[in-house]
Amino acid sequence: MIRQRLPQLTRAARRSFYPGRIPCSRSLTTSRASLTESDGVSSNARVGRPHDISPRASNIPTISSDESKTKVSWPDGRETTFDNYFLFDHCRCPKCFHQQTKQRLKTLSVIPTDIHPISVEVDKTGVHLTWSTSDSHKSSFPLEFLRRSAYDPPLASYRDEKESRILWNSQIEQSPPSVRYTDIMSTEKEGDTSGRAILKLLNRVHDFGFCFINDVPATGEETKEVIGKVAHIRNTHYGGFWQFTADLSHGDLAYSNEGLPAHTDTTYFTDPAGLQIFHLLSHPSPPGTGGATLLVDGFYTAHLLSTLYPTSYSLLSRLRIPAHASGTEGTMLRPPLSQPSFRHDEKGQLVQVRWNNEDRGVIGQGWTPDEVKGWYLAARRYDELNRSEDAEYWVQLKPGTVLVIDNWRVMHGRSAFTGSRTMCGAYVGADDWLSRRAALTKKYEIRKKSILVEDWSVGW
Numbered sequence: 001m002i003r004q005r006l007p008q009l010t011r012a013a014r015r016s017f018y019p020g021r022i023p024c025s026r027s028l029t030t031s032r033a034s035l036t037e038s039d040g041v042s043s044n045a046r047v048g049r050p051h052d053i054s055p056r057a058s059n060i061p062t063i064s065s066d067e068s069k070t071k072v073s074w075p076d077g078r079e080t081t082f083d084n085y086f087l088f089d090h091c092r093c094p095k096c097f098h099q100q101t102k103q104r105l106k107t108l109s110v111i112p113t114d115i116h117p118i119s120v121e122v123d124k125t126g127v128h129l130t131w132s133t134s135d136s137h138k139s140s141f142p143l144e145f146l147r148r149s150a151y152d153p154p155l156a157s158y159r160d161e162k163e164s165r166i167l168w169n170s171q172i173e174q175s176p177p178s179v180r181y182t183d184i185m186s187t188e189k190e191g192d193t194s195g196r197a198i199l200k201l202l203n204r205v206h207d208f209g210f211c212f213i214n215d216v217p218a219t220g221e222e223t224k225e226v227i228g229k230v231a232h233i234r235n236t237h238y239g240g241f242w243q244f245t246a247d248l249s250h251g252d253l254a255y256s257n258e259g260l261p262a263h264t265d266t267t268y269f270t271d272p273a274g275l276q277i278f279h280l281l282s283h284p285s286p287p288g289t290g291g292a293t294l295l296v297d298g299f300y301t302a303h304l305l306s307t308l309y310p311t312s313y314s315l316l317s318r319l320r321i322p323a324h325a326s327g328t329e330g331t332m333l334r335p336p337l338s339q340p341s342f343r344h345d346e347k348g349q350l351v352q353v354r355w356n357n358e359d360r361g362v363i364g365q366g367w368t369p370d371e372v373k374g375w376y377l378a379a380r381r382y383d384e385l386n387r388s389e390d391a392e393y394w395v396q397l398k399p400g401t402v403l404v405i406d407n408w409r410v411m412h413g414r415s416a417f418t419g420s421r422t423m424c425g426a427y428v429g430a431d432d433w434l435s436r437r438a439a440l441t442k443k444y445e446i447r448k449k450s451i452l453v454e455d456w457s458v459g460w
Ligand SMILES: C[N+](C)(C)CCCC[C@H](N)C(=O)O
Pocket: 238, 242, 244, 252, 253, 254, 255, 263, 264, 265, 266, 267, 356, 358, 359
């Protein structure tokens, strides 16, 4: 586990900031302690007048329903209420939810607006409702589902070790995350080494924002093969698997020998590439010079910005930045909806950094003059943090080492170079690699498995 020394922050900021593992997004699990099983007993109550079911077992919630809502009173004293319509809409019985495709089978128009339970039972497997429909439809909801889907009010957030990230600075160079090519390409069946190695790679990409694959044969063909094993390659106007050098075959600085500051790629796509994968195939040096690779943890520097300059963090989280790719004949990329540099999930957790000064368009449309000034101050501050000795991790890639980057988090760049340099690689969609990781996690359960049963652990 990489634990980085505190960056050169002000004393005040030091107190409030600690690099290391921080929860950054939701997980499927919750602590078992809050839902220990018991010899819960089922009980029944007529619905109409608000009722309390007072089951004997202490670990089973109390349920009460009326014509519009169902209230769950948890053993820990907290209460949360559900609209009956919400519960009926989320029924996952075979009539409502296709058991194989995991898709909802009923449309909203068939749900009576006055739907309500006529009978309520609760036991350690969950809450069982019989509805006021003509067929006395029955629904059962695991307690874990109710705890997790609570919205009135929401209950504890579902973050655990699995979904936290490990923030890093320049000291990551002491022991950067890596996996072995031979494990990923393993064909042995028992234990499925390859699948577990791919999951280890994707977990490290999730935790650190990048990971090396060591000892990859330095050919385009075998690089494309190992990438394809990990996840399917995303096609763009650069093609699928690409090989590039300084020939300006594409109207982009990547196809030159210029240095490139820390940036994330494809900010000009509505859905920026999820993974950016590089393999330096050749750069004879000498006579060539330069061409080192730069990595910066955009989440780490965003965390610093939010600590040191919260107003700047807020502006970069709110003001939308146009981006474009216009340098190649026949390509005029410009997403119809610009996005801010920092994007957050519904729980306010940072999930994406979009940072590319070269491809940034004309800012300020719809902004106030103060916002224009404020944005430049904020952007300069973030740029300074990204360019600090503390944040920059420079590494000289060599043929044989593939670099897999979470392009939604970690920025990359390069130093200017001379000589003949050939780089290859590919993009993978964000949803695609996260899906691959979730499916492998489910298969191998290497990390804490959700205690939600099959049908209830999907669709969040
Ligand atoms: C990776 N490859 C050389 C194919 C394309 C590079 C695209 C670089 C572009 N400025 C961007 O940031 O998206």
